[in-house]
Amino acid sequence: MKALVYTDTLEVQYRDEPDPVPGPGEALVKIEAVGICGSDMHAYHGHDARRIPPLILGHEAVGVVQNGAQQGKRVVLNPLMTCGTCDHCQGGRSNLCAERELVGMRLAGAFAQYIAIPERNLLDMPQDMDPVIASLAEPAATSLHAIYLAEKVLHRPLSECRALVLGGGSIGAFAALMLKGKGCVDVYLGDTNPLRRHTAEELGCCNVYDPLGDDLPEENSFDLVIDAVGSGRTRSASCSFVKSGGVISHVGLQDNEPGLDTRRITLEEITFLGNYTYSAVDLRAAIKALYRGALGALDWVETRLLSDGAAAFREIHEGKAAAPKIVLRP
Template sequence: MKALVYEGVETLGLRDLPDPVADAGQSLVRIAASGICGSDMHAYLGHDERRPAPLILGHEAAGVIEGGARDGTRVTINPLVSCGQCTACASGRENLCPDRLIISMPPREGAFAQYVAMRDENLVVVPDHVPLEKAALAEPLAVSWHSVRLGLAAHDRALGQTALVIGGGAIGLAAALALKAQGIDDVTIVEPNATRRAYLSDVCGAQAIAAATDDYAIVIDAVGYAATRAMASALCSPGGVIVHIGLGEDTGGLDVRRMTLQEITFIGTYTYTRQDFRDTCAAIFAGSFGALNWIERRGLDEGPQAFRDLRAGTVAAPKIVLDPWA
């Protein structure tokens, strides 16, 4: 099979590799679409020690089962693999499993390839009316669905029903869509990149601004840098909630004194539960996230240039999806 392999800092190569073999309880999935995630970019830049080279990156994927009893079944992939036995797994919080892995973390290769072998329990059937490139958005949408669910559970709606999302990439846009799908209508995205901001407004119908000065009851930081955490702690209204998804850098930014005095809740969140993933898929299939027309599709051989373009900040669309067969 052809695969896009991370070979070193800012270096990707297209290689011919053996097809993976599905073990018992697994299926071989012929990948139709695989999205580039911010974590893939972190690895590409050499910022993720969990993803050492050489490695096939990519974990946002959908395709068709090839072979076996379910041959021809269209599926999207929940890439989070957990042990299924620990306290977290038993309580339905698989994302906190101490042994959790996402494909694209050794020893599990990722989905920037023509085939992936995946556990059957991690595959969700996609209806025929849903394009597989949109079904591949289930993973980033599930990240945001989970974060919004946690934020709303901690939020007193009597204190306000406005939300600010910091960052207009795929996770930020997905958070805005998840907020609306879960009942918050007044949602603003702050995005400093003018090209991306115009795309969010013109194509996605989002309320996107260059800078924010008002207070918001819910603030979602989908970037995760010291500057964005500072923005979140300054703009969250008293009694509000900050939900922190981004993994840009580790420290700095939060105004802990203001958060303490104003009783602002801070929630760090990572990935999603298995139920969140299924709920997200159901919302996609029902059209609850809208048209999901914010995808730029490229071939797998265009992957290296796609990463360079993302690095340079010249991509307007929130999500680039690679087609391994183009």
């Protein structure tokens, strides 16, 4: 089969790879669409010790089952493989399973024509759903999960809150759309990339600003800050923009630099909330929301051929990609 293989720092190659062979309990899935994630870019930059080249990356995928009971069915892949038996797995928090493995991390991912994956990681989807839209379920589920967790600890309903999203990638864009959908009074989004800012403006759901510019939102004014970047700089910005008693929802994993003002967090009773991925339930909710068009037109998603994937990685790396999400099709 053909696959897009991460071969070295700043290098992916479209080349021939052996066809995956499904083991017992595994399905062979012919990939229809697979999105490029920020975490794939993290690997591409050589910053992810868990993703070691040569490796087929990619985990935001949709395809057609080729074998077994579900043969011929179109499915969304749940890329998080978990034990299914620990307290977290059985308590609905499978994203915290100590045995968890993500497709495209140590195991071969979905930037390929085929992938072998446990059958219990196949999620139902409407059979007439556009595969590119369905492939957005994974980033959308990440945003949904973060907002669900934040809603549990916010002192007022979101419809009475001001919210700030840091980072205009797909998770940031989905978060802004969902917050607006939940009736947030004011939604702001900051991104340093002018192309991304332009796309965010077109979403029509938030006030967009340049974090490096002069026209910044007011400090100490947001009930909820969602950090979809996760760098020292954005953590520090989160601590200044969040209101006393507010919530910082930390989703991004860019670096581990200092930035948190733990003194302010303590004195002002600010909740710092870590968020990691999603549960299968979040993924199903995201598929439904995407299918019924609850997240808007989604015309900000760009589709390219998997064979042109290397150029897409390069453009994202160089900050030349305006689309918060590029989906590849084998």
